[in-house]
Amino acid sequence: xxxxxxxxxxxxxxxxxxxxxxxxxxxxxxxxxxxxxxxxxxxxxxxxxxxxxxxxxxxxxxxxxxxxxxxxxxxxxxxxxxxxxxxxxxxxxxxxxxxxxxxxxxxxxxxxxxxxxxxxxxxxxxxxxxxxxxxxxxxxxxxxxxxxxxxxxxxxxxxxxxxxxxxxxxxxxxxxxxxxxxxxxxxxxxxxxxxxxxxxxxxxxxxxxxxxxxxxxxxxxxxxxxxxxxxxxxxxxxxxxxxxxxxxxxxxxxxxxxxxxxxxxxxxxxxxxxxxxxxxxxxxxxxxxxxxxxxxxxxxxxxxx
Amino acid sequence: xxxxxxxxxxxxxxxxxxxxxxxxxxxxxxxxxxxxxxxxxxxxxxxxxxxxxxxxxxxxxxxxxxxxxxxxxxxxxxxxxxxxxxxxxxxxxxxxxxxxxxxxxxxxxxxxxxxxxxxxxxxxxxxxxxxxxxxxxxxxxxxxxxxxxxxxxxxxxxxxxxxxxxxxxxxxxxxxxxxxxxxxxxxxxxxxxxxxxxxxxxxxxxxxxxxxxxxxxxxxxxxxxxxxxxxxxxxxxxxxxxxxxxxxxxxxxxxx
Numbered sequence: 001x002x003x004x005x006x007x008x009x010x011x012x013x014x015x016x017x018x019x020x021x022x023x024x025x026x027x028x029x030x031x032x033x034x035x036x037x038x039x040x041x042x043x044x045x046x047x048x049x050x051x052x053x054x055x056x057x058x059x060x061x062x063x064x065x066x067x068x069x070x071x072x073x074x075x076x077x078x079x080x081x082x083x084x085x086x087x088x089x090x091x092x093x094x095x096x097x098x099x100x101x102x103x104x105x106x107x108x109x110x111x112x113x114x115x116x117x118x119x120x121x122x123x124x125x126x127x128x129x130x131x132x133x134x135x136x137x138x139x140x141x142x143x144x145x146x147x148x149x150x151x152x153x154x155x156x157x158x159x160x161x162x163x164x165x166x167x168x169x170x171x172x173x174x175x176x177x178x179x180x181x182x183x184x185x186x187x188x189x190x191x192x193x194x195x196x197x198x199x200x201x202x203x204x205x206x207x208x209x210x211x212x213x214x215x216x217x218x219x220x221x222x223x224x225x226x227x228x229x230x231x232x233x234x235x236x237x238x239x240x241x242x243x244x245x246x247x248x249x250x251x252x253x254x255x256x257x258x259x260x261x262x263x264x265x266x267x268x269x270x271x272x273x274x275x276x277x278x279x280x281x282x283x284x285x286x287x288x289x290x291x292x293x294x295x296x297x298x299x300x301x302x303x304x305x
Numbered sequence: 306x307x308x309x310x311x312x313x314x315x316x317x318x319x320x321x322x323x324x325x326x327x328x329x330x331x332x333x334x335x336x337x338x339x340x341x342x343x344x345x346x347x348x349x350x351x352x353x354x355x356x357x358x359x360x361x362x363x364x365x366x367x368x369x370x371x372x373x374x375x376x377x378x379x380x381x382x383x384x385x386x387x388x389x390x391x392x393x394x395x396x397x398x399x400x401x402x403x404x405x406x407x408x409x410x411x412x413x414x415x416x417x418x419x420x421x422x423x424x425x426x427x428x429x430x431x432x433x434x435x436x437x438x439x440x441x442x443x444x445x446x447x448x449x450x451x452x453x454x455x456x457x458x459x460x461x462x463x464x465x466x467x468x469x470x471x472x473x474x475x476x477x478x479x480x481x482x483x484x485x486x487x488x489x490x491x492x493x494x495x496x497x498x499x500x501x502x503x504x505x506x507x508x509x510x511x512x513x514x515x516x517x518x519x520x521x522x523x524x525x526x527x528x529x530x531x532x533x534x535x536x537x538x539x540x541x542x543x544x545x546x547x548x549x550x551x552x553x554x555x556x557x558x559x560x561x
């Protein structure tokens with residue numbers, strides 16, 4: 001059954017869209033990543049114009065994240081204090097990011113920068129996570145292994161503005177989450193994504209948050225970032241297809257609820273290992289796309305270049 | 306690729322066409338026009354379930370000859386990008402912008418174009434994808450401009466928006482003709498022109514132009530209108546709708 005998308009100006013099978021939405025929602029529920037880094041390429045793959053795909057994905061992310069945060073919140077797995085401090089940095093970062101984006105555009109290689117950034121980010125993060133989680137999994141297999149310290153103390157713990165995050169069982173400087181939020185804000189403005197796939201590992205490894213609290217807190221910040229992107233895209237580019245976003249959402253919210261339940265059953269190490277594989281796979285795909293001769297050397301866009 | 310000009314149309318349309326043909330035969334050529342033609346509908350309405358549409362083109366001539374029909378969508382500015390390999394990575398290396406690209410273009414004829422028309426006549430009336438006379442911005446000529454124009458046509462063909470494949474116009478007897486024009490689901494909106502040419506001895510001796518509107522109607526039209534007129538409000542509503550939808554969706558799972 002086909003449905004006509006008024007902004008994308010094309011018809012697509014409603015069940016294909018629902019399926020994509022459900023798959024992305026499931027991932028977002030399990031890992032706390034918005035899934036934008038997978039949704040946008042998938043939409044482009046089935047023929048949605050890239051500009052509409054990016055903007056409508058952001059719109060879909062808003063709804064999916066709201067649903068995800070509610071599900072995590074019911075289990076007490078959202079650190080609101082941490083989330084809002086991250087957001088503080090995130091909003092400043094997205095302003096900075098838009099400025100960087102404009103600068104790259106003037107240089108004329110914004111697309112290439114985006115692809116390369118993705119490859120480097122996904123490759124590094126995926127590899128680090130895969131190594132760490134494999135070690136953690138192996139450590140558990142060995143009986144009678146010694147317990148590690150809760151976390152290592154280093155110079156980061158000497159920073160001022162120390163704040164207690166009760167949910168995260170942390171007593172760290174507020175500057176850390178602000179800086180992290182800032183970095184993610186820049187990335188999400190340049191890459192047009194929520195930034196969950198960067199935020200989640202950073203929260204685990206840099207801040208040392210317990211894995212259980214990470215997805216809900218990450219999704220909390222994604223709601224606001226995605227809402228900001230949706231509004232700006234609708235206002236400046238008129239590329240938000242609300243019909244497309246709602247159909248994706250219908251599939252997505254269901255997937256997210258199932259994903260959240262599935263995620264709480266998995267162990268932290270397993271969760272991290274699976275996410276690492278996913279991140280590596282997407283990174284590898286993008287790297288291959290960059291170097292393989294495209295099927296057609298030409299591409300057509302409406303408007304002037 | 307879709308065959309834009311299919312041989313058979315729906316049966317009901319067939320009767321309507323025959324009726325109109327009879328009228329056309331009675332009225333048209335009698336006034337001295339070499340060719341008269343009309344469409345079974347002058348509006349293609351795009352609704353939620355739109356998967357493409359067919360329009361029947363029919364008409365009559367004042368004697369034997371070949372019929373060539375050209376369907377042309379509203380002109381748009383389009384940019385063609387050419388990728389090149391830099392340091393092992395494929396990047397958009399070159400670009401060329403064309404200012405007068407028909408957003409949709411299809412040709413149908415009663416015989417293959419080369420048999421029906423002299424190359425000069427086809428070029429003069431801009432019949433066929435090779436004769437679009439695309440203008441680049443800034444103006445450019447030579448092999449490079451030709452290569453980019455050729456690439457643009459090929460990409461549009463791949464998207465089903467330019468149809469070089471010559472469809473069939475069938476004659477019923479010597480003077481009545483008809484063809485079914487198929488529009489794909491991704492057909493651009495706007496005012497189209499359907500040009501019908503009559504050719505004798507491989508030259509154009511008569512022609513007629515008929516407009517065709519492609520429009521969004523119903524809820525989809527309202528959504529896209531609103532998104533254009535009240536962009537800020539649309540953005541805010543899109544965000545709010547998503548928030549409410551996300552919240553609603555989590556309700557059935559409460560207490561799970």
